[in-house]
Amino acid sequence: MWVYVFRRLLMTIPILLGVTIICFALVKLAPGDPVQNLVRPETSPEDIAKLQAHYGLDKPLVIQYFVWLWRVLNGDLGVSIANNAPVAREVLNAFSNTIVIALISVVIAFVLSMIFGIAAAYRPGSLLDKAITAVAVFGISVPTFWLGVVLVIIFAVDLNWLPATGMGSKGSDDFSYFRIEDLKFAIMPIIAFALPPFAIMTRTTRSSISEILNQDFVQTLRAKGLSEFHVICHAVRNMMPAGAAMLGLQLGYLIGGSVLVETVFTWPGTGFLINKAILTRDIPLLQGTILVLAAAFVLINLVVDLLQSLIDPRIKRI
Amino acid sequence: MKGLFWQGANRLVAASIIAAASFAVTAHAESVLRVAMTAADIPDWTGAPDQGYEGYRFAGYTMYDALALWDLSSSDKAADIVPGLAESWAVDPKDPLTWTFNLRKGVKFHDGCTWNADSAIWNLDRVKNSKALQYNARHAGMQGWAVGAVSSYEKVDDYTIKIHSTVPASMLPYSMAMLYMISNCKVTESGNNYGKFAEHPAGTGPYMFDKLVPHERLELVKNPNYWNPTRIPKNDRLVLLPMPEASTRAAALMAGQVDFVEAPSPDTIPALKGAGMQIITVPYPHNWDYLLRMNKGPFSDVRVRRAANMAINRQDVVDMLQGIATPAYNTLIESQPWYGNPVVYEYDTEKATALLKEAGCYPCKIKIGISTSGSGQMQPLPMNELVKEQLDEAGFETELVPMDWNALISVFFQGSGASDFDGINFSMAPIDASQGIVNKWMTTAAPPNCCNWGFYKNPEVDKLGLEAMAEFDPEKRNAILTKMNDTVMADAPELFIVHDLNPRALSPKLTGFVQAQSWFQDLTPIVVNP
Numbered sequence: 001m002w003v004y005v006f007r008r009l010l011m012t013i014p015i016l017l018g019v020t021i022i023c024f025a026l027v028k029l030a031p032g033d034p035v036q037n038l039v040r041p042e043t044s045p046e047d048i049a050k051l052q053a054h055y056g057l058d059k060p061l062v063i064q065y066f067v068w069l070w071r072v073l074n075g076d077l078g079v080s081i082a083n084n085a086p087v088a089r090e091v092l093n094a095f096s097n098t099i100v101i102a103l104i105s106v107v108i109a110f111v112l113s114m115i116f117g118i119a120a121a122y123r124p125g126s127l128l129d130k131a132i133t134a135v136a137v138f139g140i141s142v143p144t145f146w147l148g149v150v151l152v153i154i155f156a157v158d159l160n161w162l163p164a165t166g167m168g169s170k171g172s173d174d175f176s177y178f179r180i181e182d183l184k185f186a187i188m189p190i191i192a193f194a195l196p197p198f199a200i201m202t203r204t205t206r207s208s209i210s211e212i213l214n215q216d217f218v219q220t221l222r223a224k225g226l227s228e229f230h231v232i233c234h235a236v237r238n239m240m241p242a243g244a245a246m247l248g249l250q251l252g253y254l255i256g257g258s259v260l261v262e263t264v265f266t267w268p269g270t271g272f273l274i275n276k277a278i279l280t281r282d283i284p285l286l287q288g289t290i291l292v293l294a295a296a297f298v299l300i301n302l303v304v305d306l307l308q309s310l311i312d313p314r315i316k317r318i
Numbered sequence: 319m320k321g322l323f324w325q326g327a328n329r330l331v332a333a334s335i336i337a338a339a340s341f342a343v344t345a346h347a348e349s350v351l352r353v354a355m356t357a358a359d360i361p362d363w364t365g366a367p368d369q370g371y372e373g374y375r376f377a378g379y380t381m382y383d384a385l386a387l388w389d390l391s392s393s394d395k396a397a398d399i400v401p402g403l404a405e406s407w408a409v410d411p412k413d414p415l416t417w418t419f420n421l422r423k424g425v426k427f428h429d430g431c432t433w434n435a436d437s438a439i440w441n442l443d444r445v446k447n448s449k450a451l452q453y454n455a456r457h458a459g460m461q462g463w464a465v466g467a468v469s470s471y472e473k474v475d476d477y478t479i480k481i482h483s484t485v486p487a488s489m490l491p492y493s494m495a496m497l498y499m500i501s502n503c504k505v506t507e508s509g510n511n512y513g514k515f516a517e518h519p520a521g522t523g524p525y526m527f528d529k530l531v532p533h534e535r536l537e538l539v540k541n542p543n544y545w546n547p548t549r550i551p552k553n554d555r556l557v558l559l560p561m562p563e564a565s566t567r568a569a570a571l572m573a574g575q576v577d578f579v580e581a582p583s584p585d586t587i588p589a590l591k592g593a594g595m596q597i598i599t600v601p602y603p604h605n606w607d608y609l610l611r612m613n614k615g616p617f618s619d620v621r622v623r624r625a626a627n628m629a630i631n632r633q634d635v636v637d638m639l640q641g642i643a644t645p646a647y648n649t650l651i652e653s654q655p656w657y658g659n660p661v662v663y664e665y666d667t668e669k670a671t672a673l674l675k676e677a678g679c680y681p682c683k684i685k686i687g688i689s690t691s692g693s694g695q696m697q698p699l700p701m702n703e704l705v706k707e708q709l710d711e712a713g714f715e716t717e718l719v720p721m722d723w724n725a726l727i728s729v730f731f732q733g734s735g736a737s738d739f740d741g742i743n744f745s746m747a748p749i750d751a752s753q754g755i756v757n758k759w760m761t762t763a764a765p766p767n768c769c770n771w772g773f774y775k776n777p778e779v780d781k782l783g784l785e786a787m788a789e790f791d792p793e794k795r796n797a798i799l800t801k802m803n804d805t806v807m808a809d810a811p812e813l814f815i816v817h818d819l820n821p822r823a824l825s826p827k828l829t830g831f832v833q834a835q836s837w838f839q840d841l842t843p844i845v846v847n848p
Contacts, residue, residue, distance in 0.1 A: 001789040021766035036731055038456055041746075041769045042463035042757060050448065054455035064350055082359060082368070084456070084513055084530060093532065149565055156573040157593075165561065170713075171531030266561055268533050276358050276533070281724050 005306070012298040018292040020287060025066050027283055034081045034281040044202075055081055068287060077291070078284035082276075087288035089224040097172050098262075098269030102254035104177075107191050110247055117205025118232060124210050132202065139199025148192045148264035155188060162187055165266040169290060172268050179262035181206075192261045197250035208239040228258050248304030252297040276305065349846040351553040351828070352576040356693075358562040360536045363527065364516050365500035366460040370693035371581070371747055371837035374496070374646045378559050379838050380538055381428075381496035382521035385419055385438070386491045390834035393600050397836035398651045399495045401749075403433060403522065407491055409790045414486040415469075419494075421477040425545045428520040428527070431503035435473040441501040442471050443480075451510045452502070464497040469608035486788035488795055492750040524549050525556055535559050551842040552830060562691075568823070577825040577846065581695065584640040590823045599642060599819035600833045601651050603748045606643070607694055608686060608705075609743040611734035613773040616679045617741065623810040625673035625682075627663035629712035635704055635816050639697065643816035647746050649758065650806055651817050653835055656751055657724060658800035660807035662816075670712035681715045687742040692723030694745035696818055702743055705815060733765025734772045741813065742771070747837050751799045756783050759806045774811045 035051050044212045052058045056067060077087035096247055105205040156164035167175045210237040212218065221231050259271035266272070270289055277286040279284050309315045329567050341545025353376065355361075361373030365382050379387070387402030401407075410416040425433040443450035445462040451834050467487040483490060501520035506513035519527050522545065537559040537769050540551040559576060561567045564583035571579045574592050582590055587597055608626075612616040619622050632645030644651075644803040647662040674680045678727035688702045699720070706716040720740070721729075729737050730744050746769065757763045760783040763770040782802035825830060830843040 030725065031721065033731075035459070036727050037724065039459040040463050041457055042466060042753075044463065044466055045766045047458045051455045051459040079513075083362065083532065084516065140815065149569075152566070152569045152573075157569050160573060163575055164573040165566050166534065166559070166570075167576060171534040173531045185477070226616045262567060263563060266534075266559075266563075266566060273533070279358060279722060279724060313484045 003109075004288075005302070008305070009301050015298060016291060016294050020069075020291055021065070023290045024061075024283070024287060025178055026067075027278070027281060027286055028061055030263070030281070032281050034283060037082065037280050060253035061062035068284070072291070080277075080282055080285040082280050082282045082285065087284050090285060091288050091292045093172065094268060094270045094273040094289070095296075097175075097267065098178065098255055098271065099296075101186055101189055101193060101269070102251060102266070105193035106247065106251045106254055108190065109156065109194040109201060109250070112124045112194075113198050113201035113205050114236070114243075117202045118236065120202070120206040120210055122232070129206075132206070132221065136199040136202040136206075140203070142195070143260070144192050144196060144258060145260035145264050147195060148188070148261055151191060152264070167268060175235045189261060189265045189267050192260060192265070193254055194257075197254065201243075201246055201250065205239065205243065208242050209235050212238050240317065241308045244304050244307050244311060248300050252300050255296050255300070256293055296305060340727060347848075348554040348616055349552075350555045350557060351578060351841065351846050352557040352559065352843055353560040353578040353841070354559050354567040354570055354576040354580060355561060356564075356567070356580045357560045359533055359560050360530070362456070362460070363530065363536055364512055364519050365521060366454070366457040368460060371749075372693060375838050377536065378498060379523065380525040380841065381519065381523040381527060381557065382500060383523050384495050384497050384499060384759045385421075386495035388495060388834075388838050389835055390836055390840040391832060393833055394653075395834065395835060396603060396651065396655070397749075397834045397838070398601065399492060402495070403438075403499055404494070405792045410487070414788060414790065415483050417481045417483070417490055418474070419479050419481065421479065422444045423477055425522050426543065427501035427503065427522050429501050429504045429507075429518075431501050431520070433499070433522055434476050435479050436476075437499060437502045438479050439471060439473050441497070442468070443561040444500075444505075444666065446471075452505055454512055454614075457513075461497050467493070486790075488755070488787055488790045489750065489752045492644075492752055524551050528555070533560065549840070550844045553841075556841060565721065570678040571823055571825065574825075577828055578841075578844075579823040580833075582821055582823045584638075584642050584821075587640060587642070587823075594826050596826060597821055598823040598824060598831070598833045599821045601644060601653060601817060602820050602834055602835045602837060603651055603654060603754065604694060604745065604818040604820065604837070605646060605649050605748060605812075605814070606694075606701070606745050606816045606818060607646065607649070607743070607816070609730075609734075609744050609771045610741045610812055611739065611772045612775070612811065613734065615740045616677075616682050616684055617772070619677045619679065620809055621673045621677040622679055622682060623635055623813070624663055625670040625677070625712060626709060626714065626813045627810050628666045628670035628673070629709050629714065630705065630813070630815055631665045631708055632816060633665075634708070634742070635701060638700065638704060639816070642819050642821045643696070644819060646814040646817045648803075649746075649812065650754055650803060651835075654748070654754070655796050656755060656799040656803050658804045660804045661810075663810060667708075667712045675843070679714050682713060683715045683717070684709075684740040685717045685719060685738060686747070687719050687721060687726055687729050687737070687739040689723045689726040689743065690720055692726065692745075694747065694818070695723070695743070696745070697817075698743060701708060701815075705813075730771055731765070735765070744771070745818075751786070751795075753804050755799055756786060757805070759802070772811065774806070774809070776805065776809060779805055788799065 039048055079086055080090055116132045120129040152164050155162040163185050168185050177183055259275045262269045262271035263275055274289050341846055350592045355376055357369045357372050361367040361369040361377040363377045367373030367378040374844045383403045385402055385404040386399040388397045389400040390397055404419040407419045444452045445458045446465050446494045467483045468481055469484045474480055504520045506516050524541050526541045528537045528539045530536050538556040540554050566580045568582050568586040570576045591597055607702045612618050636643050648660050650657050674682050689698050702718050706718055711714045729742055757768045759774050759779050761775050761780055764773050779802055782798055786795050786798040827847045828844055830845045
């Protein structure tokens with residue numbers, strides 16, 4: 001087991017390196033220059049050159065990459081070109097704003113999708129199944145930014161029940177999920193965050209459970225006289241490894257930051273940060289954020305893999 | 319009995335104390351003005367704002383002053399400069415390369431440090447002298463251009479400095495209005511570490527830094543000791559929030575989360591009006607146009623440029639924008655002193671087609687770089703679609719190439735020689751004669767020096783430009799600049815489309831705001847009524 005964990009962690013290193021190389025190259029391929037955001041058209045070429053030297057952008061790309069890598073290995077993610085703040089601090093702040101909301105959303109989505117998915121699978125083709133499938137298809141098809149705007153129009157503008165944007169009157173510094181006033185700011189983003197994973201997981205649960213219910217062992221269970229509730233419990237237990245895998249993937253996607261949802265609600269998380277970093281070509285910030293996210297994604301997958309072997313004894317990790 | 323009496327009396331006293339206290343609290347309740355900016359992030363707040371002139375507007379002139387300041391007190395005329403941290407200035411009658419600035423006395427920075435000639439020289443070094451301890455490459459990049467024409471400077475006495483220029487620079491005071499003076503004491507105290515200075519920056523402006531939540535909010539408070547008593551803020555706290563999404567800004571205003579919204583999109587204006595919001599529009603020196611490449615390609619022929627200008631039905635564009643713009647026939651707006659009497663190329667598709675045929679470019683293929691968003695770019699996608707439709711009707715074959723704003727900035731910086739675009743849709747801010755005329759049309763302003771993107775070239779214009787820079791009498795200079803602008807406009811060096819009217823939406827609680835004809839605005843007179 002521990003050997004497996006160690007091997008998996010070791011494997012993350014080439015993955016992270018690959019991600020950063022691709023990302024570094026892509027940002028560089030895109031037209032535009034981070035320094036041009038920091039100067040005016042009238043700025044003299046000499047002043048621009050000094051600024052480029054200041055950020056090390058005058059060096060060849062490969063050198064820039066290795067300089068960055070060396071710093072990262074020494075625990076320094078650099079400073080943002082846009083606001084001079086340490087990237088590590090920026091990313092951790094944004095990450096903490098995203099992770100909580102992503103966890104809440106994915107847990108809500110998971111619980112609901114289990115209930116709806118099982119209900120739909122239990123009587124395939126029934127009215128209930130069709131209704132649930134319709135909701136799930138709607139959830140997959142609706143663009144979340146559109147849903148976000150519609151939620152704002154209904155609940156913030158028309159009904160005035162919930163605040164439209166941000167993280168409270170003092171910002172994320174002073175935000176607490178345990179204060180109703182603050183929690184109100186998170187409700188609409190949570191709904192917009194939770195809808196796509198809810199829809200996807202409902203679909204998956206429905207198909208896995210209905211497949212399991214058609215298997216021979218279920219017939220045996222019924223023949224033995226087990227109650228329907230216990231039969232379902234068996235089916236759910238059988239579907240759990242797949243469920244855990246999709247839960248992990250969905251959580252990973254959400255942490256990657258829903259750029260659109262976070263922009264609509266001005267929620268200062270990682271999606272918001274990445275969007276800003278791309279638009280301003282803030283390379284250190286972009287690199288740092290992607291590195292942290294890739295690491296989080298890999299770790300979540302590792303946790304899921306380990307959980308799977310706990311849930312399902314057939315999966316052995318050596 | 320007595321006990322009961324005392325208990326009652328005590329309660330009465332306690333109640334009155336609480337009542338008095340709560341009255342005191344209400345009487346001194348802080349009035350907060352919350353502004354939703356279009357910026358994607360909080361502009362640099364250490365005295366070198368980025369993110370275009372929106373950064374200057376909210377993180378510049380709020381906390382900092384310059385030697386000269388923009389007079390933003392009127393909606394009726396294009397804003398001009400007035401004395402700021404300098405009480406007066408004059409060029410040496412015998413030496414047109416030397417300016418004397420007499421500094422204002424009795425001004426203190428927010429940290430208590432005294433403003434004087436030493437602070438002024440220190441600030442000039444900050445952006446000009448790369449050997450100075452306080453030199454900052456970022457500040458030089460953002461603000462150094464203001465002293466681009468300056469060769470040296472020196473202190474004469476505690477409240478007088480001299481600034482020398484390399485060439486006669488009659489418009490130097492305008493540049494000086496763009497260079498913020500930050501507290502030398504505070505930076506020195508921070509060990510010349512601007513990251514540390516950013517934690518509690520100090521200027522001399524009407525607002526003082528209070529706190530910052532990165533990417534989310536910048537909170538400023540009133541400077542009760544501001545040197546200009548008429549501009550001591552009538553609101554106690556100014557909260558600046560970046561909200562790049564137009565629909566988010568509108569929703570935040572209607573939900574009561576902000577009081578003042580920049581650039582609501584035209585389609586949200588009816589809803590905002592319906593909800594009782596004040597929509598304020600006023601012309602300002604903004605120009606939504608196509609910069610044209612004139613050193614090669616179809617637009618090197620003046621007939622093609624005129625044809626393009628005649629192909630545009632500007633009223634259609636204005637109608638599409640629900641009236642938040644006015645038709646443009648010039649870089650400048652009419653209220654600017656150099657507008658003059660320029661040639662106007664009115665909408666006439668047939669004439670445009672005839673001109674194209676005469677020029678031998680029919681159908682005339684052109685490639686235009688456009689952005690998907692950006693500072694001053696208004697609603698670039700639908701607007702460009704409409705412009706393309708109109709151009710094509712007259713005989714152009716327009717190819718629009720969309721890219722993000724940063725990429726278009728890059729195309730602009732490199733000049734028209736570096737790419738194969740015949741034009742770019744790039745809004746600029748002709749806020750003064752230097753940015754609107756001289757640095758836009760003189761051959762010396764061609765890339766990489768400055769802003770003559772399409773390499774416009776006219777010897778007469780170059781001559782007038784030099785004359786204007788050497789003319790220190792404002793009236794005579796304005797006459798030269800007017801002639802210069804008129805001469806340029808006859809050559810149709812740009813495709814003029816519309817001027818933005820800079821809509822803002824304000825909560826009905828706000829009174830006292832005067833929207834100036836400027837990119838900058840004074841927020842100090844705004845009263846936030848309960």
